[in-house]
Amino acid sequence: MDTIELPPAADFHAHLREGDMTRIVAPTIKKGGVSLVYVMPNLVPPITTVPQALSYHSGLTDLEPSVTFLMTLYLCPAITPAVIEHAASTKKIIGVKSYPKGLTTNSEAGVVSYEEYYPVFAAMEKHDLVLNLHGESPSSETTTILNAEETFLPTLLDLHARFPKLRIVLEHCTTAAAVEAVRKCGDTVGATITAHHLFLTIDQWADNPHFFCKPVAKLPSDRAALVEAATSGDAKFFLGTDSAPHPREMKIGAKNGRTAAGVFTQPYAVQLVAEAFDKVGKLDMLKGFVCDSGRRFYKVREKGLEREFGAEMGILLRRGGDEVAVGQIGEKDKIVVPFNAGKGVWSLKWRGESSEDH
Numbered sequence: 001m002d003t004i005e006l007p008p009a010a011d012f013h014a015h016l017r018e019g020d021m022t023r024i025v026a027p028t029i030k031k032g033g034v035s036l037v038y039v040m041p042n043l044v045p046p047i048t049t050v051p052q053a054l055s056y057h058s059g060l061t062d063l064e065p066s067v068t069f070l071m072t073l074y075l076c077p078a079i080t081p082a083v084i085e086h087a088a089s090t091k092k093i094i095g096v097k098s099y100p101k102g103l104t105t106n107s108e109a110g111v112v113s114y115e116e117y118y119p120v121f122a123a124m125e126k127h128d129l130v131l132n133l134h135g136e137s138p139s140s141e142t143t144t145i146l147n148a149e150e151t152f153l154p155t156l157l158d159l160h161a162r163f164p165k166l167r168i169v170l171e172h173c174t175t176a177a178a179v180e181a182v183r184k185c186g187d188t189v190g191a192t193i194t195a196h197h198l199f200l201t202i203d204q205w206a207d208n209p210h211f212f213c214k215p216v217a218k219l220p221s222d223r224a225a226l227v228e229a230a231t232s233g234d235a236k237f238f239l240g241t242d243s244a245p246h247p248r249e250m251k252i253g254a255k256n257g258r259t260a261a262g263v264f265t266q267p268y269a270v271q272l273v274a275e276a277f278d279k280v281g282k283l284d285m286l287k288g289f290v291c292d293s294g295r296r297f298y299k300v301r302e303k304g305l306e307r308e309f310g311a312e313m314g315i316l317l318r319r320g321g322d323e324v325a326v327g328q329i330g331e332k333d334k335i336v337v338p339f340n341a342g343k344g345v346w347s348l349k350w351r352g353e354s355s356e357d358h
Contacts, residue, residue: 013240032269192240
């Protein structure tokens, strides 16, 4: 099978930034075969109010009117049960993202203790908003970036036990332990898996800043567990790219001496996943992972969150061609390097699109 036809894909975890960077990144969404994006709120300042989120939504829709943008709020003390009720009424804000304080990009206003947010979680349960967890513990004498996800898992299990009807997503799983924990939970707990974590292990990001992200890729056995979960047909697991663009200088030579955490996969989201599935002979499971399971978990059709698309709208994937991932997009101080730049990649076009358009 050299050509695969799919409905438009959905990406349930993406960073679209703001300003000039948004204008560079937003057009790459459909290049990656995606028509629905769940947008992360860690801007500067973070998205902590309903008006902020709706303004961000409006700006994104103006840039890419054919894409459905679903919005999130940033969990912090400004998020109250009243804010949750207001957010739920918009039908555009459908979740709240939790970042452990100081752990990743723009997380300085993040969570220290989950207990103070129990009333917020109860309101989310009542109004059926999703809690999105960046599932890592802060570094300590016993916790490093290599075991930060695994040490967080008891928190996931505890929150699920306290709020069994609250839909929770463990974002960007990177370990076999995370896969196992999600499977132990009920149907209200799901997980996203990124495209790049289906390829990477610690060896790749250890000497390549463009492969460095948080949570970091782990061992080959962990990667194998992610591939197994993604290709299993288990509807608990679905695509969330965590595509996170940073200017090239922030990846290879930031003035603060630190490497920005984030891998940019948006232009090749579905193509990369197709390649990973093909390697293990599971292309028949691709549609469920990139198109169906996430939409089902988020009740997209049930709640009317996305414009209906007809049978004529879809994507065509083709392997074995001569397409190569571009070396960079943007210009000047906004150059972004995509994942696997310069390497061969599956081709993708939208049904009805000519090769010249593509």
